[in-house]
Amino acid sequence: SFSSSVPQTSTPVVPSEHPASNAHMKQLPLCLQLCVSTFIVHASCITSTVAFQIASPPVTLSRFFAVVGNKSTISPSLAYSSTASGQRLTLAMSTPNASERGIDATGYVPTGKPGSLERLCSVALRACELMTPLISSIYQEILSSINSEHDNNATIKSKVETVKQDNSTFTIADGLVQRLLINVLFDQVKFRAIVGEEEEDSCEDPAQQSWNLVQGLEVPRHIQPLVDSTKVNIESLAREHLPSDDVAYEQLSVFVDPIDGTREFATGHGEQCSICIGFADESGRAIAGLVYRPLTTPTPTFVAGSKAEKYAICHLNESSDVVKGGILTTNGSISPFMETLIYDEMQTKRIKSGGAGNKMLLLLENSIKRRNAEQMDGNDHQSSSMLYIQDRGVSRWDTCGAEACLEAFGGTLVKLTSVLESNSTLDQSDKYTYLASNTNLDFIPGSAFLTKYNSANGGINFKPNQKAVDVRDVKPYANTCGMVALGNEMNSADGLRYVTDAINRAARRDAPSLD
Numbered sequence: 001s002f003s004s005s006v007p008q009t010s011t012p013v014v015p016s017e018h019p020a021s022n023a024h025m026k027q028l029p030l031c032l033q034l035c036v037s038t039f040i041v042h043a044s045c046i047t048s049t050v051a052f053q054i055a056s057p058p059v060t061l062s063r064f065f066a067v068v069g070n071k072s073t074i075s076p077s078l079a080y081s082s083t084a085s086g087q088r089l090t091l092a093m094s095t096p097n098a099s100e101r102g103i104d105a106t107g108y109v110p111t112g113k114p115g116s117l118e119r120l121c122s123v124a125l126r127a128c129e130l131m132t133p134l135i136s137s138i139y140q141e142i143l144s145s146i147n148s149e150h151d152n153n154a155t156i157k158s159k160v161e162t163v164k165q166d167n168s169t170f171t172i173a174d175g176l177v178q179r180l181l182i183n184v185l186f187d188q189v190k191f192r193a194i195v196g197e198e199e200e201d202s203c204e205d206p207a208q209q210s211w212n213l214v215q216g217l218e219v220p221r222h223i224q225p226l227v228d229s230t231k232v233n234i235e236s237l238a239r240e241h242l243p244s245d246d247v248a249y250e251q252l253s254v255f256v257d258p259i260d261g262t263r264e265f266a267t268g269h270g271e272q273c274s275i276c277i278g279f280a281d282e283s284g285r286a287i288a289g290l291v292y293r294p295l296t297t298p299t300p301t302f303v304a305g306s307k308a309e310k311y312a313i314c315h316l317n318e319s320s321d322v323v324k325g326g327i328l329t330t331n332g333s334i335s336p337f338m339e340t341l342i343y344d345e346m347q348t349k350r351i352k353s354g355g356a357g358n359k360m361l362l363l364l365e366n367s368i369k370r371r372n373a374e375q376m377d378g379n380d381h382q383s384s385s386m387l388y389i390q391d392r393g394v395s396r397w398d399t400c401g402a403e404a405c406l407e408a409f410g411g412t413l414v415k416l417t418s419v420l421e422s423n424s425t426l427d428q429s430d431k432y433t434y435l436a437s438n439t440n441l442d443f444i445p446g447s448a449f450l451t452k453y454n455s456a457n458g459g460i461n462f463k464p465n466q467k468a469v470d471v472r473d474v475k476p477y478a479n480t481c482g483m484v485a486l487g488n489e490m491n492s493a494d495g496l497r498y499v500t501d502a503i504n505r506a507a508r509r510d511a512p513s514l515d
C-alpha cells in the first residue's frame with residue numbers, strides 16, 4: 001500500500017530512463033519493483049515522501065535502500081517499523097535540480113564517477129538505448145523482405161544488406177552502429193586505440209562521410225531522418241558525459257562489434273543479435289564491457305560490468321525458467337569434438353543459438369536464475385549449469401566485452417587451448433589479448449586450420465585442412481584458440497576440474513577443429 005506527497009509543480013523523471021530503475025531494480029524481488037518505480041518517479045521532485053507497507057524481512061528493505069540510494073544521485077532518509085502485516089518503509093528526500101544532478105534533456109543520469117569504468121559503460125549503454133529505434137527500423141526492412149511475396153523482394157534486400165569477401169553478411173545496421181559508436185560517441189575520448197569489426201571504405205574521411213551511404217548501401221529514405229536524429233542525440237550524450245579533456249581512459253583499448261550475430265539479424269532472428277563493446281587495459285586484459293540485445297521482447301536486454309570496480313548490472317530475460325543444463329553452440333554445424341564432448345563425455349544437451357554475445361547473455365541469464373533458485377529453495381541446481389564451449393573461432397570484438405561482463409558476475413572466459421594444456425589451474429595468461437595490432441597476439445603455430453573467416457587473405461590460396469604455421473596467415477583479431485566460458489557456479493576448483501577433464505577426454509577421441 002502506498003502513501004505519497006508530491007508537489008504539484010514537480011516534473012518527475014520517467015522511471016525507465018533512470019539507471020536505478022532500468023538495471024538495479026531488476027535485481028530486486030518482483031514485489032518491490034513497483035515500489036522502486038514509484039520512488040524513482042518522485043526522485044526528481046524538490047521534496048517528496050513515499051511510504052509503503054510490505055511483508056518483507058529487514059534485510060530485503062536494506063537491499064532496496066542500497067540499490068536505490070547507492071546507485072543513483074538520490075540521498076533519501078529511511079525509516080521502517082514493524083507492523084502486524086510486515087514492515088513499513090518511509091523514505092523522504094530533498095533533491096537538487098536536474099542540472100545539478102547531471103541529468104541531460106532526456107532525463108538520463110549516468111552512473112559512476114567521471115573517469116571511471118562504470119561511467120564509461122553507463123554512457124555506452126545509454127548510446128545503445130538511443131540507437132535501438134534505428135536498429136529496429138532497419139530490422140523491419142529485413143523482415144519485410146523476408147515476408148514479401150512480391151517481385152520487389154530483391155530490391156528491398158539490396159538496400160540494407162550485402163555479402164562481404166569472406167561470405168559473411170553485412171547490413172547498414174552494422175555500419176551505422178559502428179560509426180555512431182566510434183565516430184560520434186567515442187570520437188573525442190582519448191583512448192589508446194579503438195578496433196571495430198567493420199572496415200570503412202578507405203576513401204571515406206569520417207568528417208566528410210555521408211551518413212546516408214554505408215559501404216555502397218544507401219540508407220532507405222524514410223530511415224534517413226532517424227539516422228540524423230540518433231546522431232544528434234549521441235553527439236549530445238558524448239558532449240555532456242564524455243569530456244574530451246579527460247585522460248582517465250588514455251590507456252584503454254576499445255573493441256566494438258556493432259551487430260554481433262549479423263546472420264541472425266539478416267534472417268529474421270534479431271532477438272539473437274547484440275551490440276558488444278569491450279574495454280581492455282594496457283596489458284590487453286578485458287576489464288569492462290557491455291553486451292546489449294536491442295531486439296529482445298518486450299524490452300531490450302543487457303549486461304554491463306567491471307570486476308575491478310565491483311560494478312555489475314543487468315536486465316535479462318525473466319520469462320524463461322532455469323534450463324536443465326547444456327552446452328551453448330552455434331545454430332550451424334558443430335565439429336566431431338563438440339559432438340563427443342556434449343553427448344558422450346558430459347552427457348548433456350546441445351543448446352543452439354546465434355551470436356557470441358547472445359550466448360554469453362544466455363549463459364549469464366541461466367547462471368543468475370540458478371543462483372536465485374538455490375537461494376529460494378535451498379537445493380543444489382548443479383545439473384542446470386550451462387556452458388559455452390567453442391572450438392571454432394570468433395573474433396576479439398565478439399569476446400572482449402562479454403569476457404569482462406562474465407568476470408564481473410563471477411564467471412570466466414579462457415582459451416580452449418589453455419584448457420587442453422591445463423590441470424584445472426587457469427590464470428590471466430590463459431585469456432585472449434585485446435590490443436590493437438597488425439599481427440595476432442595469441443597465435444600458436446600449427447594449431448588452427450585456415451578458413452575464409454580467419455585467413456588473412458580472406459580465404460584465397462590455401463588448401464583444405466591446411467594449418468596456419470605463420471602469424472601472417474591469420475587475421476590479427478581472429479580467436480584461433482577456441483574458448484570456454486563458465487558462469488559463476490562453475491568457476492571454482494571443482495567446476496574447472498570437471499570441465500577440463502571432460503574436454504581433454506573428448507579431445508583424445510576427436511581433436512578440436514580450432515578453425
